[in-house]
Amino acid sequence: MKNKQELLTEIKEGLNTGVITESDIESFILHQTQSTVNVSHTEEPINNPAKLSAVDIMFYVAGIVLFAAIISIIVQSWNDGNFIVHILLSAGVGAVLWSIAYYLINSSSQNDIRKGLINSLLLTGSLSVVVGGYIIINELIGGFGEVNYIESAIMLLVLGGVHLGFDRLVKKDLILLMGILLCVTSFPALLFGFLESTDASMDVWSFVLIISSVLLAYATRVVAKINPEREKIHSSFDSFAAFLALASMYVSSYNDYGILWLGVLIAGVFGIFYLSIIFQNKHLLGNASFFLVVTVITIAFRYFSDYGITTSLILSTMGLLGLATIASNINKKYFKQSTPASIHSGN
Numbered sequence: 001m002k003n004k005q006e007l008l009t010e011i012k013e014g015l016n017t018g019v020i021t022e023s024d025i026e027s028f029i030l031h032q033t034q035s036t037v038n039v040s041h042t043e044e045p046i047n048n049p050a051k052l053s054a055v056d057i058m059f060y061v062a063g064i065v066l067f068a069a070i071i072s073i074i075v076q077s078w079n080d081g082n083f084i085v086h087i088l089l090s091a092g093v094g095a096v097l098w099s100i101a102y103y104l105i106n107s108s109s110q111n112d113i114r115k116g117l118i119n120s121l122l123l124t125g126s127l128s129v130v131v132g133g134y135i136i137i138n139e140l141i142g143g144f145g146e147v148n149y150i151e152s153a154i155m156l157l158v159l160g161g162v163h164l165g166f167d168r169l170v171k172k173d174l175i176l177l178m179g180i181l182l183c184v185t186s187f188p189a190l191l192f193g194f195l196e197s198t199d200a201s202m203d204v205w206s207f208v209l210i211i212s213s214v215l216l217a218y219a220t221r222v223v224a225k226i227n228p229e230r231e232k233i234h235s236s237f238d239s240f241a242a243f244l245a246l247a248s249m250y251v252s253s254y255n256d257y258g259i260l261w262l263g264v265l266i267a268g269v270f271g272i273f274y275l276s277i278i279f280q281n282k283h284l285l286g287n288a289s290f291f292l293v294v295t296v297i298t299i300a301f302r303y304f305s306d307y308g309i310t311t312s313l314i315l316s317t318m319g320l321l322g323l324a325t326i327a328s329n330i331n332k333k334y335f336k337q338s339t340p341a342s343i344h345s346g347n
Helices: 004-017 022-043 054-076 083-105 112-140 149-170 173-195 202-226 228-233 238-252 258-279 282-303 309-334 340-346
Strands: none
Touching: 054 083, 054 112, 083 112, 083 149, 112 149, 112 173, 149 173, 173 202, 173 228, 202 228, 202 238, 238 258, 238 282, 258 282, 258 309, 282 309
């Protein structure tokens, strides 16, 4: 096998004689890089985002605790302060925390502790900015007596735009996802504003939430497709969207069209089962399994309670055992099982 110097000499001769060109070498390197990326994607599908470490979670919890402290200060000063003070304590503090995070991001010195601190500051800043927006919109409409959906929808869209704009500076998934969530949330808020003055039933409200859930899951995919460098966020809201949609179906199953909604819920559950296999997403599998269990227990007690509670419990037990078997078989047959080697390589 030729050594490094011999290979470099042959490449140099090829360049001198024109047999190969610099563009040939660049294309070869680019092809090799893409092949490496494709292999890494195959080994660790983007549909299964990397898990947060315990340290990451601790930094995020610290950010939430700091936000709780800010809210405590706002509440304590509510009767003594004025509109400007409220804004400074919420959106003002959030802007300051964002500025500190932006400074740390652009610092030449980076380590795990600093990255965790940045995430903590970004989270607290985002929550504070959102609270500031809520205070502003309610002050403008004259108080906090009731929710005004249309004005709230406008503010949510504005706050989402602010987050998306800030993401152009910091390039952090947390800010991007918050911006997407706020923008999508403005859609059901707007529809609720139009429905508020009507006699729309709970079925209509649930339908709006289901559509919003689908829109939320689809929005991250659109953003990931537009920005390939943010491809890993494309399934970030899948589990939350699935839970919200299935929960809406379950709540509606107690309304006038309960039987119909139960059928829709069961179809939705099996649809989520199918998507969990397609996307290789065990969180979706867990959501579907949970709501299928709840549905089986609900059916047993709602429609067989006349035969006695013992009958309902026996039917529930039989159903749960059957569902556990089905879920276990799905997990073994359709999901790629991690091996020690793959786990080690992922670290």
